[in-house]
Amino acid sequence: MTTATLILALVVVVALAFDFTNGFHDTGNAMAASIATGALSPKGAVTLAAILNLVGAVLSVEVALTVSNSVVNIQDSKGLPKAELMASGGTMLLLIVFGGLVGGIIWNLFTWLLGLPSSSSHALLGGLVGGTIGALGFAGVKWAGDGSKLDGVIGKVILPSLISPVIAMIVAATATRLIFMITARVEDKFRERRFRWGQVGAASLVSLAHGTNDAQKTMGVITLALVAAGSVSSTAVYVPLWVKLSAATAIALGTYLGGWRIIHTMGKGLVDISSPQGLAADASSATVILASSQLGFALSTTHVATGSIMGVGIGKKGGTVRWTVAGRMVAAWAITFPAAAVMGAVMYWIAAGLGGIVGPLVVLAILCGLSFYMWKRSRVNVIDHRNVTDDWHDGSKPEVVVAAHEVIDPHHELDEPQPAAGPATH
Amino acid sequence: MNMIPLALEGAWKVLLAGLVLGAGLPVLYALSVRGMAMAKGAGAIIGEQTAKPVGKVIAWALLIVILLAVAYGISFIVATGLGKVVTFDHIVPWFVDKPKK
Numbered sequence A: 001m002t003t004a005t006l007i008l009a010l011v012v013v014v015a016l017a018f019d020f021t022n023g024f025h026d027t028g029n030a031m032a033a034s035i036a037t038g039a040l041s042p043k044g045a046v047t048l049a050a051i052l053n054l055v056g057a058v059l060s061v062e063v064a065l066t067v068s069n070s071v072v073n074i075q076d077s078k079g080l081p082k083a084e085l086m087a088s089g090g091t092m093l094l095l096i097v098f099g100g101l102v103g104g105i106i107w108n109l110f111t112w113l114l115g116l117p118s119s120s121s122h123a124l125l126g127g128l129v130g131g132t133i134g135a136l137g138f139a140g141v142k143w144a145g146d147g148s149k150l151d152g153v154i155g156k157v158i159l160p161s162l163i164s165p166v167i168a169m170i171v172a173a174t175a176t177r178l179i180f181m182i183t184a185r186v187e188d189k190f191r192e193r194r195f196r197w198g199q200v201g202a203a204s205l206v207s208l209a210h211g212t213n214d215a216q217k218t219m220g221v222i223t224l225a226l227v228a229a230g231s232v233s234s235t236a237v238y239v240p241l242w243v244k245l246s247a248a249t250a251i252a253l254g255t256y257l258g259g260w261r262i263i264h265t266m267g268k269g270l271v272d273i274s275s276p277q278g279l280a281a282d283a284s285s286a287t288v289i290l291a292s293s294q295l296g297f298a299l300s301t302t303h304v305a306t307g308s309i310m311g312v313g314i315g316k317k318g319g320t321v322r323w324t325v326a327g328r329m330v331a332a333w334a335i336t337f338p339a340a341a342v343m344g345a346v347m348y349w350i351a352a353g354l355g356g357i358v359g360p361l362v363v364l365a366i367l368c369g370l371s372f373y374m375w376k377r378s379r380v381n382v383i384d385h386r387n388v389t390d391d392w393h394d395g396s397k398p399e400v401v402v403a404a405h406e407v408i409d410p411h412h413e414l415d416e417p418q419p420a421a422g423p424a425t426h
Numbered sequence B: 001m002n003m004i005p006l007a008l009e010g011a012w013k014v015l016l017a018g019l020v021l022g023a024g025l026p027v028l029y030a031l032s033v034r035g036m037a038m039a040k041g042a043g044a045i046i047g048e049q050t051a052k053p054v055g056k057v058i059a060w061a062l063l064i065v066i067l068l069a070v071a072y073g074i075s076f077i078v079a080t081g082l083g084k085v086v087t088f089d090h091i092v093p094w095f096v097d098k099p100k101k
Helices: A003-037 A042-059 A083-113 A120-136 A152-182 A188-228 A241-257 A260-269 A275-295 A301-315 A323-354 A358-378 A404-408 B003-040 B054-081
Strands: B084-087 B094-097
Touching: A003 A042, A003 A083, A003 A120, A003 A188, A003 A241, A003 A260, A003 A275, A003 A301, A003 A358, A042 A188, A042 A241, A042 B054, A083 A120, A083 A188, A083 A260, A083 A323, A083 A358, A120 A152, A120 A188, A120 A323, A152 A275, A152 A301, A152 A323, A152 B003, A188 A241, A188 A275, A188 A301, A188 B003, A188 B054, A260 A301, A260 A323, A275 A301, A275 B003, A275 B054, A301 A323, A323 A358, B003 B054
Parallel strands: none
Antiparallel strands: B084 B094
């Protein structure tokens, strides 16, 4: 066994580990609303999400082999590694990917510990950018592409993360507003029960779309590593079946584990959700995600899902959003990419600096140590399927009250002649 | 920085699709819930005593429309996974290979 083969094995292991963290980090994107409204039991929701993620991942026949191309210059347009990185059995490229994945995992675990829904795609891309900077310097990073299309760090990461939550928020707020107008005369209990069905359907679509989108990123990364190490022919790149199946399994198992800390924040921390709002949030997330992938507009499922949940808080008359929680979340979004990049670069330097197989093994040891430490810390205040739907920990109601009409309807006096508009008067 | 107009162009399309489907389908669902409530009458609609069975017909018609839309959504996800797209070129939606860029 050569050093490159050993490093390749480590890359595959950490890639699947990343996929696993991606699974539990994003369970909440599809299921937080359904769990919060009681449309599904916590265990039932993660089981459904896991199955749909598995199905979605297995369906990803056409895998994005060029996943790294949007942000770094380590592959050509066919998905082949750049020739200059192939020296000494592709070790340099393997170490870039290795460092990037470890950086992404550490950041994913850290934000999970804090219960913050940060973007797993940003963690992965940030990590890869960091690894590339470590190896090739800043010149290896594609900041803006050639300007003819949305590309590079600016076009694929920064702009979409600013725009997509706003879109989701507008769509979800509009849907919420209209739903409550239409069903104003329907009794609360009847409405709450009926909307649960629709909510589960919409949440399922989000899960399925997530499976097809996210698992294939890992598949692409593993395949890139296999090509670099010469295990997959570099003339006809294909994704081996075992890669597909193992990546699909890893994301499904991660989803089943359930990132309860994150689900708690999304489902209970931001907004107190009723089932009509849950349907609005999930329908908005599903359509925004699908429309974006149809139009080739890169975005993060996490940003869309949280934007939708904030939107339903704004859209309901007298609805409220805990803006301090939202603020922490947005801060986490902003630093995810650079933080994962720093982590990726440091990990690359350690791995390449020590050299041989020792370097990667030291990095692996650091990863295991940090993971164990963060898991230990999470046991101080356990959040799991038993207490995930408890009220937000400080027992507060969302503190800043926002009247819906002030946000989305400047002509709110039009709403006044509706005496039968239900109990939502304020 | 000529990417901001490009991003806004993409964003505008996503917003439009989001509003038509992402808000439109929940509106249809809300109408169907209202139809169901009409059919039930007392206990489902505030201040209404008589049940109007026609509500049920409206509700089911709307649900079928929603299910068709969802079926399209699923076939879209599946098609993307298989490297195909759904077209309406032949009136009946069908899968075709994704056009090469």
